[in-house]
């Protein structure tokens with residue numbers, strides 16, 4: 001049995017073996033869990049948005065979606081056209097799925113309220129296009145989602161989003177790379193689905209992901225060495241002496257490689273960015289959730305990422321993420337001076 005086959009001019013036939021469809025996975029996975037009712041539709045909506053963004057990413061050089069819009073976002077960063085397109089696309093599909101109350105987004109200063117009935121039980125924080133600086137140069141980019149549950153009696157306001165990462169019920173991310181992969185994590189369960197571009201379906205390709213115990217890689221922007229404090233320099237020097245460096249500059253791509261192959265990602269605080277560079281609510285929290293469910297760890301260097309009580313929607317955080325023992329070692333080094 002095959003799900004698709006293709007014959008190119010070379011006469012080579014690509015045969016894709018039968019695999020579980022994302023839609024079948026979603027229809028059966030959480031049916032007995034009352035707490036996760038409707039989550040299948042939220043994930044299906046993210047997959048729908050991703051299909052559309054994937055097409056735009058693939059055609060970016062041809063379609064009119066490359067380059068900057070001329071605006072800066074709430075972080076003061078230059079907005080690319082694909083940032084805006086992704087943000088609009090994911091807000092629309094999450095609104096249409098009928099189970100999301102509010103969407104917080106890197107590109108939007110204030111969250112978008114998209115529903116307030118009892119059915120609208122989920123709250124989503126997203127970075128709709130992570131790795132913007134890599135868009136125009138055909139390097140892997142992605143989308144990141146943290147998903148929390150709302151209690152029905154809570155009014156839908158910006159403040160309901162200020163919840164610690166440990167209360168996420170699910171997290172998901174996309175990598176638009178050499179293939180397009182959707183990773184979905186719920187409690188103790190991380191699965192990855194690969195898009196078959198021939199028929200637009202996601203198939204389960206990596207069931208039950210656990211971070212390998214080996215840690216071959218570390219990922220950090222070494223160009224920041226001059227601004228790190230002494231403890232951070234010790235940590236990075238030890239990592240450099242032990243592991244191979246891999247750094248794409250798109251968090252999702254670096255994290256995804258480390259999730260599947262083993263590795264540690266660090267964007268620590270430094271002298272010019274005492275709060276760190278990455279965003280707590282839609283970069284650190286979702287990926288920390290995925291990492292922990294796969295047996296890994298995530299820390300600010302001072303505390304577990306998932307325990308940080310957010311004060312602002314767009315707040316930044318240092319991030320040390322990956323293999324548990326290597327993360328713990330790095331934290332000890334950072335605190336050693």
Ligand code: AFP
Nearest residue numbers: 129130131132133221249250251252
């Ligand atoms: P954008 O989504 O704004 O492009 O930011 C990318 C990112 O937040 C993250 O994906 C990278 O790991 C990190 O920034 C790269 O930062 P440096 O360019 O400072 O290394």
